[in-house]
Amino acid sequence: MRKLWVVAYYTAVESIRNKVFYITLLFALVVISSSIIFSQISGEVAGRVIVDVGLGAIELFALLIAIFGVVRLIVQEIENRTISVVLSKPIKRSTYLLGKYIGISGIIFLNILIMFSGLVILLFIKGEEIILSPLILAVSFIFLKMLLIMAIGLFFSLFSTSSISTIAVTFMIWVLGHFSNEIKFLSEGMTMFLSKFLMRGLYYILPNFQYFNFKDFLECSFLFSGTNIFLVIIYAVTYSVILICFSIFLFSRREV
Numbered sequence: 001m002r003k004l005w006v007v008a009y010y011t012a013v014e015s016i017r018n019k020v021f022y023i024t025l026l027f028a029l030v031v032i033s034s035s036i037i038f039s040q041i042s043g044e045v046a047g048r049v050i051v052d053v054g055l056g057a058i059e060l061f062a063l064l065i066a067i068f069g070v071v072r073l074i075v076q077e078i079e080n081r082t083i084s085v086v087l088s089k090p091i092k093r094s095t096y097l098l099g100k101y102i103g104i105s106g107i108i109f110l111n112i113l114i115m116f117s118g119l120v121i122l123l124f125i126k127g128e129e130i131i132l133s134p135l136i137l138a139v140s141f142i143f144l145k146m147l148l149i150m151a152i153g154l155f156f157s158l159f160s161t162s163s164i165s166t167i168a169v170t171f172m173i174w175v176l177g178h179f180s181n182e183i184k185f186l187s188e189g190m191t192m193f194l195s196k197f198l199m200r201g202l203y204y205i206l207p208n209f210q211y212f213n214f215k216d217f218l219e220c221s222f223l224f225s226g227t228n229i230f231l232v233i234i235y236a237v238t239y240s241v242i243l244i245c246f247s248i249f250l251f252s253r254r255e256v
Contacts, residue, residue: 003091003092003095003099004095004098004099004102005099005102006099007091007095007096007098007099007100007102007103008098008099008100008102008103008106009103010103011073011099011100011102011103011104011107012103012104012106012107014103015069015072015103015104015107016107024061024064024065024111025061025111025114025115027061028057028058028060028061028111028115029114029115029118031053031057031061032053032054032057032058032115032118032119032122033118033122034053047123047126047129050119050122050123050126051119051123051135054115054118054119054122055119055135055138055139055142057115058112058115058116058119058139058142059142059145061111061115062108062111062112062115062142062143062146063145063146063149063174065107065108065111066104066108066146066149066150066153067149067153067167067170067171067174068167069104069107069108069150070104070150070153070154070157070166070170071153071157071163071166071167073100073101073104073153073154073157074100074154074157074158074251075157075160075162075163075166076163079163093248093251093252094248094251094252097154097244097247097248097251098244098248101150101151101154101244104150105146105147105150108143108146108147108150109143112139112142112143112146116135116136116139119135120132120135134214137214137229138214141212141213141214141232142212144212144232144233144236145209145212145236147236147240148207148209148236148239148240149170149173149174150240151239151240151243151244151247152170152173152174152207152243153166153167153170154243154244154247155243155244155246155247155250156169156170158247158250158251158254159250173206173207174209176202176206177206177207177208177209177210178209178210178213180203180206180207180208180209180210181208181210183199183202183203183206184200184203186199187199187200187202187203207239208235211232211235212232212236
């Protein structure tokens with residue numbers, strides 16, 4: 001257990017030292033601050049515009065850090081041969097992989113926390129009403145999304161030696177995962193058995209990221225009961241754990 005947290009700690013420290021982290025975070029805060037411009041145009045719904053733009057920026061830039069963090073997790077370390085040095089020490093591959101995942105997760109949590117604080121401060125400065133509970137739930141769901149997309153990126157990084165291909169596949173799954181209901185609708189309208197079978201299989205295999213879009217229903221937060229929230233958490237954790245287990249299995253048999 002100690003080795004796990006040591007790997008996680010040094011992964012987090014290494015990520016914080018990376019200039020990309022600060023550039024991405026700074027740009028995110030600038031985008032959140034620029035929501036004031038849009039709020040001036042919108043008049044009475046200024047607060048909602050700031051919240052929508054702010055939460056959208058938080059999700060987008062957390063996604064960038066998650067995907068690029070996962071790529072650096074395995075692919076770049078294999079390319080640079082640094083992973084061989086680490087694995088030559090008395091450390092299990094499963095410990096190494098889990099430590100890296102936990103370390104990047106901590107960085108994403110910190111990133112989301114900073115951006116969320118910036119959004120709340122911005123709303124306070126503008127004199128808008130701040131109801132923290134739905135906002136906290138919205139960013140919590142965003143964090144769950146990031147944990148899941150990291151597990152997906154981690155899994156596919158073990159099939160590739162190219163950073164670009166890993167980023168492309170992970171991003172493609174991110175996009176398709178937001179159209180799960182549309183994929184199901186298309187499968188129901190197909191008449192050919194093979195096409196219907198493939199489309200329905202795609203629907204069940206792909207993660208449904210629409211489950212996490214609480215930020216789109218802030219004004220209808222009463223629709224989300226404790227049971228619904230619990231089921232979303234179970235969905236994210238189960239999907240992520242399954243992918244991480246597969247990743248550990250593949251990594252234990254991969255030549256590095």
